Amino acid sequence: MYPRISDYALIGDEQTAALVGRDGSVDWLCLPRFDSGACFARLLGDEDNGHWRIAPKGVDGPCTRRAYRRDTLVLDTEWDTPDGRVRVTDLMPQRDRAPDLVRVVEGLEGRVTMHSTLRLRFDYGSIVPWMRRSRDHRVAVAGPDSVWLRSEPAVRTWGEDFGTHSEFTVGKGEKVAFVLTWHPSHEPRPPLVDPHEALRSSVRGWRGWVARCRYDGPHRDAVVRSLITLKALTYAPTGGIVAAPTTSLPEEIGGVRNWDYRYSWLRDSTLTLEALITAGYRREAEEWRNWLLRAVAGDPADLQIMYGLAGERRLPEMELPWLSGFADSAPVRIGNDAVNQLQLDVYGEVMDSLALARSAGLSTKPHMWSIQRSLLDWLRDQWRQPDEGLWEVRGGRKHFVHSKVMVWVAADRAVRALEEHKELDGDLDGWRAMRDEVHREVCEKGFDAERNTFTQYYGSSELDAALLLIPRVGFLPPDDPRVLGTVEAIREELGHHGFLRRYSSDGTTVDGLPGEEGTFLACSFWLADALHGAGRRKEAQELFERLVGVANDVGLLSEEYDPVDDRLLGNFPQAFSHIGLVNTALALFGGQEAG
Template structure:
């Protein structure tokens, strides 16, 4: 590890191996795409015009060739970054020897978030203003492929292209000495631009964008502890919400490593069926009903068409992703190769998908009360697939790249599939079919709890009939109504998971690679969502104070603007994996709501 403070283009950065910490970034977006902005105001990641488009800026994946948008200032001494209240408009303050520069960043919105369903025009606005003293600053923009911005084109998934255009109220790339009150407007536009905005025009557009976010945030409902972080998580999830389709990307980035220098680097700019049930449940509990309904409708439409088995993950358009490829042109974050585009897990067998979809369908029908005969037939088809495959090996929730195994979680989610079909039948007046699925659900639950329980280990195990291994997905069993959290067997399992999989600090590994081979080299960090599942188990089993203490230790790990990664290095606290991770914020929201309700009931 080579830690140092360096001066590059007069931008002072705290770097390790030439890269800033993942945690030193904030997210801006517009419902079609998103960008990461560093504490030094560098745009280090952006795919335009969509989440899954080729990267225009990717210096997080290659410091030299990745592309970036810098605002280098002379004599930088301090950096501070925050969001405007209840908003995704970002403010970065750069303090120099002679003054302070305030940079206000946002992907501009052309109307209320609830109405933004397409990207007729996309624009990233950056308003620079000196608040006191004098600051010398430049704008330096380099695309990762070396192409010029003016007149250049960006490929679009599915074919076609869009032009990029940079508008600047001052000569771009020239150094400008700005004094207190001076402003500089920069707008990178695509998909129908250009937008020629002077400082007053850009300030107005940023103000309207801020108003749109504040209006949307007013609909978030939560009054418990850490309401500010719950709202920030809701905004972050909204930034991962593809407005045009209703899909929610797992994260807006690709190939940020699960272990620095390792090969566990994946593209997360897709929608996992697995995420859907957890996501809609969390969103609905805090008033985000429009997003919940849109995601439910999207996932049911994408995953129940045709007669084949559903896929594990989908593109934003609900189609099968292109093949995973390794990009030899990028060195990877801090040398963590390979960089990958696409995700090979899309072709895996993961039998939990049946239960995930049917749980979504049950949530959908429970709130709408409607279920057409056509959709019911599609859902029963999924149930029949689960009936056929529920005891056959698969790659499991953690998407191992190794020989399939009979994972307890996968079998449990097939039980969930049968249970939700039974509930759906009862809910929608199809009682004659409900009896069949209820019998299957009850029989499989009995078999599962017998075969997953190990008297030798005194807990449930990762695989059926295979004592000696644990994985953190067992903590999800009570959350999916497979077993009660207060069941002594589940309480013992939570204790076993904490004892064997926790490196301390309230963190949990998903599993231990030495005990559970996954076909990959190296290790990974602790998985943030699993710790929130741990909180939920404690609360649901009556150990509310312990759950609160664990929750407090987790929310203390958010970065300077309230964002969470996929994983954390338990030794250093460093953020790892793709960032920000929707699943981590879903976990924060769900645990916060559960704690608030438990504590209110105890008063």
């Protein structure tokens, strides 16, 4: 029996993250960064690809209950057994250059014997490290990686079957802590972390951070959990935000739509900034804006759709044949060849993000406007060519309507900047002319008058959920008949059991891939926004309620959802989905108080 993606919970330290299953097993962890090789890769293979399980001895199944501690990323997993009740608390405290995984076992009732099985496998489960003792530690070394395991002295520990095993008994009120710490193998052991103090300080730190949240409307718990997740997906040293901490979780069980999402996408930039600024997290918004400026600096012709955590540009894609994939969904990929695609929409995303940052009063940077001018000057000469579009299709370039709309956004934000900020300079007349030309062309070539809907690309009869963003970006007002017609057509043709697909994936579309995928959660949030903008508030709220209900038991969302099998699909947890939840909640309920 394969696990479900929803079986996992997230812990992290804003450098990397781990996924913890209902059975008490840490099945995914990349060290020391989100995009490093995994030392626990059972998520995409089997036990021999690395994992760390702590659970009552003889118990093979899931826990009795689990939950995050209120307003934190600290996870409590509990078991009720014939001998008593026990809790395992998992967290990753924040400190520089030495990621720690802390696991604290606490007896709640009776006396329970616990068993720990640790199998470290570096390089995505392919390398068995050399294990040795060093006083009160077990040390695993392979090449550049070193991991130190520390536990209580009274814990009996031994090696067996290329794993490290521990066994101990806890009574009511007794605690046993484990700390797993990574550091470069050529350096001395880093300072030790006190696991119990780390737990206390992590709880205080997260609750202090959540206290800054300005939202106090309905579903506040879901909004807060989404904001915590976005914070956890932030790479603190640079301010970059990964789309997800995982790679190759399938969009179709058994299919090939398996991609690496451990990078930062420009497509997320405006929506991320909006969520952070509106919810009260200006410092995080400014750090993301600053990451964006560093990443896009350079020749506008070299602008990429995604970058590494520090702005790295080379993200070569390859397959890992020794991993069978989640639920046998192969291939497992690392890196992402979509980095080489042309997506004209990202120019609009960057311009829109920087316009939002300026209007929100974030600190200005002296080079920000010069970067924007360079992007516009390049785009003015290049916007008429086809591209791969927002969804990174691998079936050839088209004149995607959403891409052209975002070209219009880029020109519009430049024009507005000159009109509102007289100290800025630029080609106001030329940019106005460009904006008007793009608008005319989209309305002529990207609109099907007979069906009263915009289409996926020029001359197409297909639809695209990204068209729901037309009113959001200001291309047309939400009550324009063409917008209303587009919303209805998308809802009817791309709707699936109350949710929304990105586009048709029946084999006749442009994505160039076999198979299908689930409904796309971010697009379903966009539909709620479009309905709200059209004055259909009740329908928007009902859809939002359904979307919140898709989250797993600890409030996490993946990229997609299969409403037939009630199954989360795609990389997990997905920033784009949680950004959608926050922004839609703020749009629907931002002015209301909880009741």
